[in-house]
Amino acid sequence: MTDLSERAAELDARDPLAYLRAEFDLDPGVVYLDGNSLGAPPRRVAARVGEVIHQEWGRRLIRSWQETWWTAPERVGEKIAPLVGAGPGQVVVADSTSVNIFKALVAAIRLTPGRDEIVVDAATFPTDGYIAESVAEMTGKVLRPVMPDDLGDVLGDRTAVVLLNQVDFKTGRLYDMAAATERVHEAGARVVWDLCHSAGVLPIELDALGVDLAVGCTYKFLNGGPGAPAFIYVPRRLQESFRQPLSGWGGHRDPFAMTPDYVPDPGVARARAGTPDILSLLALEAALEVWDGVDLAGVRAKGLALTGFFIECVDELAGDTVEVITPRDQRRGHQVSLRHPDARALVPEMTAREVIGDFRDPDVLRFGFAPLYNGYAEALRAARTLADVLATWS
Amino acid sequence: MTDLSERAAELDARDPLAYLRAEFDLDPGVVYLDGNSLGAPPRRVAARVGEVIHQEWGRRLIRSWQETWWTAPERVGEKIAPLVGAGPGQVVVADSTSVNIFKALVAAIRLTPGRDEIVVDAATFPTDGYIAESVAEMTGKVLRPVMPDDLGDVLGDRTAVVLLNQVDFKTGRLYDMAAATERVHEAGARVVWDLCHSAGVLPIELDALGVDLAVGCTYKFLNGGPGAPAFIYVPRRLQESFRQPLSGWGGHRDPFAMTPDYVPDPGVARARAGTPDILSLLALEAALEVWDGVDLAGVRAKGLALTGFFIECVDELAGDTVEVITPRDQRRGHQVSLRHPDARALVPEMTAREVIGDFRDPDVLRFGFAPLYNGYAEALRAARTLADVLATWS
Known part of the structure; x- marks a missing residue:
């Protein structure tokens, strides 16, 4: 002892x-070991949100949309990008992880015509499986749950997309992203990685590994706050062909023209859906500053x-x-x-x-x-x- | 003069x-006439959000999910219900308007088998049309845009669902919800009302008019804050048959059991998708208190x-x-x-x-x-x- x-x-x-502990508003008498579920509040968040409410909302009012808010999903995405090994212009913050999984799976299926199976990690955090089941129903595909170790048994020319978690939410096990990505690609399929339990944990190399799509939450090891908006990664090479089904005005090339036809933004902003949730998004932006340096x-x-x-x-x-x-x-x-x-x-x-x-x-x-x-x-x-x-x- | x-x-x-003006944090020298786009901040929001960050997030930490956060979407929905003429247990706050339109349209189509047309207000706020187009593509239906005055020309036994705005975002014109709902029902179709520009404007009678589904935003006349989460109305008579495609764990009957199968909540919570965005949601809850009485x-x-x-x-x-x-x-x-x-x-x-x-x-x-x-x-x-x-x- x-x-x-x-x-x-x-x-x-x-x-x-150790110096970073002072950045967090935590009771010193408490040992908080649940940051894998809800990260602790960075001190700077409260002040920043107060400023957003009083100044940006209360004084600049509607003008803030043009001044700083409308592009915040991409701006905050750029702060996440280096944490997941993504070059600029490939990460955007929007909606929840569940909603982003829906976007990613449908978009991946549209990239793999003629294939009819969605493979999903059977040990996954449940929402991933629920959403994959719904996507299968809506797109007429077959859902194949598989334990990650048995991935090789199911991959084939029927596989359209594979949804995997980098870290298992229950056991904490870390999977080999490089090896799994390579196997999926060898089968001619697309891979979607769920980074909820790995973003902010270890260096992730989305670009270098040629990952197709990735999603992740920001309220665990990124400390963005309860239910803070999630992120989605769409690499440049796939952006032009990435077509997601939640085609709200947030992803439009020229949203304020308010034209009747949907024309997606040429870049990663096409992964956005509706109006961004500014209070939570700017709280997250402040929380991410803790990672600077x-x-x-x-x-x-x-x-x-x-x-x-x-x-x-x-x-x-x-x-x-x-x-x-x-x-x-x-x-x-x-x-x-x-x-x-x-x-x-x-x-x-x-x-x-x-x-x-x-x-x-x-x-x-x-x-x-x-x-x-x-x-x-x-x-x-x-x-x-x-x-x-x-x-x-x- | x-x-x-x-x-x-x-x-x-x-x-x-007039006494209510004091509830809002507005510069007295400014005439703010854009509450139809972004409502002004109720004063109580800043204090409440500060409390949520310091106390509920910082001190109660993960325990807050169980104590107050997880059911906040339904609780805040109950504060909106009387503003739209909905009895208890029929309104939930979740996601954006765009995302909720997607849920509502797909759910309505599932309620109208054998019909193949989605009718949408051609003068609508663009995001409604964009989402309807995507739903048509995903479900193999035909999109029929129509000017609201010409609704009678297109309704028929092919009509599955009609998406209408109660107030036109551009002209400010108010449509007759009772008459339009009746016409849609006479054609055997379902109606989805977008209340973005009418919630908080006038008494709305969703229950009394037998409206099928409705969605609306909370950041205009409800003053919930920039991009505050939207609401969706699912009347009790349709809840059991309401099946929406964004079946994330938030809508599960027992989310924390984390079972592999998706079993929807028996009530309106089945319209939820992912993890709720707490900071924005509780800011909205505080903003809605202004309506008390x-x-x-x-x-x-x-x-x-x-x-x-x-x-x-x-x-x-x-x-x-x-x-x-x-x-x-x-x-x-x-x-x-x-x-x-x-x-x-x-x-x-x-x-x-x-x-x-x-x-x-x-x-x-x-x-x-x-x-x-x-x-x-x-x-x-x-x-x-x-x-x-x-x-x-x-």
Whole structure:
């Protein structure tokens, strides 16, 4: 125990990202380990939103649409682009992840005529599967759920598009984006990556890997706020042929001309649908400023170290009662999932002791580690709290 | 002129809604007449959003989803329901108007098997037509644009669904919802009403008129903030058969069970798609509190009086140079549209004199009158400013 405490203190003292904790409005007494579900609020968000309401909305009024608001989806997209390995002009912020998956799948199907199967990760976050099922119904395609490890068994010349998660929401497992993308392309199909649990976790190389389309949320490791708008990536090479079904005026080439015909914007803005949700979008923009000057490789290194240290603490303090289901090698995101038959009851017990993780059916405890605001002493305290609660039960 | 000034002062003095102006954060020197495009900020919004960020997000963190956030779309929907004549459990706030039109049209088509035409108002706000075109493509239907006055010419046993605007965004004309709904139903088709320019303008009777589906935005006369989430109305009689294509986890009966199959919520929540956008949604909730205790009949009476007085002022001060294209009888919303060949240049000139309206291609000036914060002296000042600018040009 003492050894772990000393190690935690030492690791925190040497943490090159420790200075970023001050950017977040978090109660210092609370160990918040649910940034994989809802990131903590960057301090600058409140001030920025206040300014948007009083000044941009209250004083500039309608003029703000032209001055700064209308193009905010692309502007905020440019702040996300470097976090996912996208060059300029390929990421736009709009709608929710679910809605963007719908756009991406339909657009991908339109790029693959003559093919009739939609392959979807069977272990996916449910909304991806629900949306894929609806797309299959609307386009007359067949839905093929498959465990990611068995992808090779189903790919073929019937495959139109494959929807995959880079990090599994339940186990925290990280999949090999390069290998899977290559396999899908070898089958002549298109791949759509869901980055919800990986954006802000590790360097992602969408452009370099030739990914077709990607979507992701901004309220987990990007800290954009509850339900903050999602993003969608459409690489330049596909923009001209990208035709998505939610063709609202937001994606029009000249929205304010208000012509009766829909003519999509030549660039990534064609992935927009309706009027952008400005308060949430500009809150997200402020939240993303925290990433300025932050090296993703360093974030990744700390995330692996933090989750590794947490696994070590759990092994030592509670290893005989809980099972670590997250990979112990580097094939993981920044979340550690533990299995325990009473997981559902453990979460509120730990929360009562101010250590916040979450629960997923039927028996999974999840602890997300955000390198921007979590530290090693917090990892140790979480493991110790878990062990303490379990001890009171035995 | 003096006569008009005296009348304006007298009308303002007798205005039973004048007390509501204090609810809004508006510069007293500015005459803001663009609430038909972007409503003014209610003062209480800033404080509420600050509280959401600091307290609900920053302190309650992930727990807020369960405590207040997850059901906010329905809760805020209940605040809109009385403004559109809907009983409880039939309105939900989610996504944008464009996205909700997509949901409503597809759901309506699924309710009318064997029919192959989508009829859409040819004078509609463009996004409605763009989305209808996309729905037609995805569902294999034929799109039939028609001027609302000619609706009778196209309705028949091929008509699946008719998408209509209650108030025309360009002319401000108000259509007869009762008569049009009846005609559509006589043809055995479904009607979807777009309430963007009528919600918050006049009493709407969705339930009483047997409307099938309706959508509307919240950032115009409802003052929810730029791009605030839109609403959708699904009456109880249609909820069980309402199947919309954006079947994200937000509309699931038990979203946190995270089961692989999509089972829609039994109620109006099935019209939700992805994760709700909390900051914007709770800003809207605060904005809607301004309506508490406000009688819509009184709002309508003032809106007609205000726009009528404005038309009278325009007639007297600038009647020989501009044409009023908004109906002079009661068939109008709370917006007056004027036609002038130099309309595009007039808007910035008037804005420079702190009277803010807007422009629509090719030659239309629009002035929106929000009974909650606009007054008669403002109407007169707007007309006088218009006349002054025109005089400097002659």
